[in-house]
Amino acid sequence: MNTRNLVVLLIFIGYFSGNAQNKKDVLLTINSNPIYSSDFTKVFNKNLDLVVEESQKNVAGYLDLFIDYKLKITEAYAQELDKDKQYINEFKKYQDQLAKKYIYDKRIISKLVVEAYDRSLEEINADHILVLSNLNDSPSDTLKAYSKIKEAHIKAINGENFTSLVKEYSEEPGAKKSKGNLGYFTAFQMVYPFENTAYSTKVGEISKITRTTFGYHILKINERREKKPKINVSHIMIFSNKNKKFENPEERINELYAMIMQGEPFENVAKQFSEDKNTGIKGGQLKTFGPGDLKAPKFEDAAYSIQNNGEILAPIQSAFGWHIIRLNEKFSIPSFEEQKDDIEKKVKGGARALVVTQAINNKIKKKYGYKEGVSCVPYFNNYVSDSILNRKWTFTPISLSENQILFTIGDHDATYIDFSLYLRDNQKTIKKYMNKESLLLDLYVRFKNETLENYFKERLEIENQEYATIIDDYRNGLLVYDVMNKNIWQVAKTDSTGLELFYEKTKNNYKWKKRLDVDIYSSSDESITKQVQILLNEGEELTNIKKQINSDGKINVITVSDIFEIDQSELPKGLVAERGVSGIKANDGFYTVVKIKEVIEPNLKEFKEVRGTVISNFQTEIEKKWMESLHQKYDVEINNKALKKLKKKLDN
Structure with a gap:
């Protein structure tokens, strides 16, 4: 969800306009336009928990907020923000999302959800051969691609070495390096037709030829195994980029790893030194995750390579930085009920949506009545020039005498004129086609789907009060956001x-607190920290101290050099703001001494x-x-x- 939508929902959730009411229910008027008591009651009850000020948690106090809200809506209409193109597009996007809740066929959704869950319990390892073929390729190019995959399929069925066939026939980028192997995958990780074929083919068998948007595929199923469970890990992280605190991130992560191997508690090191502050304060613990959840393959692979709870992995580098990872726990696979809602969202938004769309169309046709008219192809093949393939077709209006009905839904006729306008408005957004007839057929399918859905949605606000309430709430909330954004x-x-x-x-109003330019030395051994304190009092500098204390490959002390405000958590509690060497402070299992190089008095921030x-x-x-x-x-x-x-x- 984008920031604009989030602000709208957080600020204006719960408000909706009242229906026709009696004059005695009028709470207030704005330029003689009535606002009803029921409007206020619904907003007050829904938003009461969001109100911070105690004085606004009664009717008199909240009334001021309510009036301000209504004034903003009034001003938004006065500035004609409801006619703004961006507003119209944003509102339509939300309207489309909300309408889907009321339009979906629950039986079809339920069947697809169960299928996806069953498949998600298993991972498949497969090799495949791909012959590229775009869905809008010319018939001759399509036949050429199909003939090639058919030839490979016959050889595979007859037992020829599949890896050799990959080298000979596959057009997949990187096939020579991967030898056609896809690794392990499960539900939702491949396009739906491909997934269907994979899960309907037995181990060791060659699949049927499968058509996807990429081309023609054949698969050889190598192995099926239970899906990996979710795991919980803790990590200590140092970012890859250089900063003022130290020069070499790899050197720092190895220092921290050495400390842990020397017996320092993992949690203490994480709290004190991890640069992932969100997890550092929790001893480095991450939220539980499963394969693919973190979108960080190197980190996930490393985490899943750990076999035993409590085991700590040597430092690894990911795209984000350096990590020390400890496995805390491996979990069992969640039940169907636990995953149902998440799977349903994926079903509605993913490749399975085509199956859902067909079910939706059937539902709408049955509800309102549907009748097929003339075919679009003969007329539009002549009406539309080949320039549409380059998105440069020049629209010419269709005369009423030529206009015919393509199909009828309820009391609405979809005509030649309607489809011509759809082509005009959408030609700039269509993908590249090689064949005009394929383009027209695909666009006609889109046109029909959208016409059926729009017919349903137009009646939804009249037929369903719950939907009408929510959509009116969002309509006004979006207007308030826009009027505040503009003004x-x-x-x-x-x-x-x-x-x-x-x-x-x-x-x-903008002042730095007192700040300290410091070198901070921390060790879990109080005697080490005392040695550092003595060296500091003798005038030794940071570099020499590290060389003396961190000898023989052991990391006995960790240092940080930076400027901090007096109350920042990086500084020990109770530190006296005076130049020189501090006393030794104990915190989270570490003993710290600080050299204060400079005390910077409070001053204005630039x-x-x-x-x-x-x-x-x-x-x-x-x-x-x-x-x-x-x-x-x-x-x-x-x-x-x-x-x-x-x-x-x-x-x-």
Whole structure:
């Protein structure tokens, strides 16, 4: 979900407009337009837990928020933001997503979910041969590709070496290196037709020829095995990029690994030194994950290579940095009920959607009545020029005398004219085709699917009150987001002069606390830390101290050099802010001594250092003035009798 949608749902969840009501239910009017008590009640009850201020958790206090919200909606319509193209597209996208909840055939979905779960319990290892063939290739090119895969299939069935056939026939990129082997895969990891073929072929057998969007495939199934379970691990991480604290990340991770091998508790080292702060404070523990969940193959492969709980792997490098990994626990495979919801989402959004679409179309046709008309191909093959293959077709209107019905759904006729407009509006978005007839047929299928769904959705807001409520809530929420974005957030970001003036006016609010430029030395052995303290008092520098203390390949002390505010967690608690060498502080199993090289007194932060915070505060000031202007622009009249009634009902 994008940021815009998230803000809309968080801020405006729960609001929806009332239906026709009696005049006595009017709570207030904005420029004589009525707002009903039932509107307020529904918003108040739904959003009460989101309200932070205690003073706003009663009717009188919340009324101000409610009026402000209604004023923003009113202003959004006044600025015609409901006609903005981006708004229309965003609203339609959400409308499409929501409508699917009401349009899906539950029996088909349930069958596909059970199938996917059963398959997910097993992983398949297979070799395959691919002959490339685009779905819109010319008939002659398609026949050529099919003949080639057919020839390979016959040889494979007759027992010829499959690896040799891969070298001879496969057009898959990288086939020579992989020898056609796909590794292990399970449900949802391959396109659906390919997955169907794999799971319907026995070990050691050659599959039937299978057509996908990539071309023609044949498979040889090598092995089936139970799917790997989810695991839980802890890690200590050092980022790959250089920073002020140390120069060599690999050297640092090896130092930490050496400490653990010398007996330091894994959790203590993670808390003290891991740069993944989110897990470091928990002793390095990650959330439980399964194969593919982390999108970090090197890390996952390393984690799954650990056999025993508690075993610690030597440092490995991933795309994100260096890690020391410890296996905490291996889990059993979740039950069907535990995975059902997640699998259902994948079924609705993945390659199985074609099966779902067919079921949806059948449901709509049955509900409203459907009748097929004339074929689109003969007329449109002549009407549309070959230039559409290059997305450069010039639209010409179809006359009413030529117009015919392609199909009828309910009381709606889909005609030649409708399809011609669809071609005009969508030709820029279509993929590359070699054959015009294939293009027209594919676009016609899309046109028919969308027409049937749109017919259903247009009636959904009338026929289903729950849907109408939710969609109206989102409609208004999106408008409020847009009106605030236009009048507040974007103004704050683009008014550079106003922003700088605001900073100058309020810069005393942005100050550094007292800061310390320090070298921090930590060891789990108090006697080691005392040695460091003595060396520091003798004037030794960091580099020499590390050489003396970390001798014979042992990592006895870990160092950090940086500038920290006095209350940052990196500094020991109770540290006195004076230049020189500190006393020894104990924390999380480590003993720390600090050399304070410089004490930096509190001073103003430069604008560039606090730009984000200044923008946020600038937005708050702009919003305050903008809301004052809306209250002046619109006449708000409150019905005190209705308000008193609400207080009696909701405040008790």
